[in-house]
Amino acid sequence: MYGLVNKAVEELVVSNFGEEKWELIKTKAGVDVDVFISNDGYPDEITYKLVGAAVEVLGIPAEQILIAFGEHWVLQTAAKSYGPMMKAGGDTLRDFLVNLPNFHSRVAMIYPHLQPPRFECTDVTEDGLHLHYHTHRPGLTAFVTGLLQGLGKYYHTPCTSEVIARKEEGAAHDVFAVRWNS
Ligand code: HEM
Numbered sequence: 491m492y493g494l495v496n497k498a499v500e501e502l503v504v505s506n507f508g509e510e511k512w513e514l515i516k517t518k519a520g521v522d523v524d525v526f527i528s529n530d531g532y533p534d535e536i537t538y539k540l541v542g543a544a545v546e547v548l549g550i551p552a553e554q555i556l557i558a559f560g561e562h563w564v565l566q567t568a569a570k571s572y573g574p575m576m577k578a579g580g581d582t583l584r585d586f587l588v589n590l591p592n593f594h595s596r597v598a599m600i601y602p603h604l605q606p607p608r609f610e611c612t613d614v615t616e617d618g619l620h621l622h623y624h625t626h627r628p629g630l631t632a633f634v635t636g637l638l639q640g641l642g643k644y645y646h647t648p649c650t651s652e653v654i655a656r657k658e659e660g661a662a663h664d665v666f667a668v669r670w671n672s
Pocket residue numbers: 491492494495564568572575576590594597601603604605606607624625626627630633634637638
């Protein structure tokens with residue numbers, strides 16, 4: 491994954507737990523990188539090792555870390571560094587989610603080697619939809635839950651999401667039932 495992902499993990503850890511914990515996490519993960527470069531590609535394994543080491547060093551379950559990371563990604567990384575791109579995604583949570591299937595194709599203009607997830611929306615109503623999440627990467631369901639939580643906050647729209655199908659449990663892919671107050 492592009493370095494900006496690992497940089498965002500670093501920011502999340504450092505802002506909540508301090509520089510020392512981050513150094514401990516990198517050592518435990520066996521990751522010998524001083525500074526992650528946003529535009530450089532790194533093996534996915536590095537990101538997984540960092541999250542795994544964070545679970546051990548911070549004593550927080552992986553699911554909770556991934557949810558926090560999803561929120562941080564939307565509210566800090568995306569909102570602050572990619573504001574115009576987020577704005578172009580839509581004026582409401584509903585619009586943003588309906589447009590989400592096309593979102594990473596714009597991201598790929600900046601990051602040409604992007605290997606993005608694929609999203610699909612079905613069952614769209616005024617106050618909810620089903621979001622289908624396709625990826626070749628395992629274990630990121632809770633990250634998407636956190637992203638959805640972050641988007642609800644970004645749009646000041648209280649929302650809930652429930653995983654109604656899980657790839658981990660044999661489904662073809664993960665499906666989230668998202669609902670919001672319209
Ligand atoms: C401007 C905002 C965003 C940028 C710049 C961005 C960029 C990226 C990048 C660089 C990756 C790593 C993939 C790679 O390097 O090959 C990624 C992965 C991912 N993105 Fe985005 N993204 C943004 C917003 C979003 C939003 C709003 C969502 C969903 C609600 C989302 C969902 C994901 C997921 C789930 C992954 C994990 C990879 C996977 O599932 O295979 N992203 N994105």
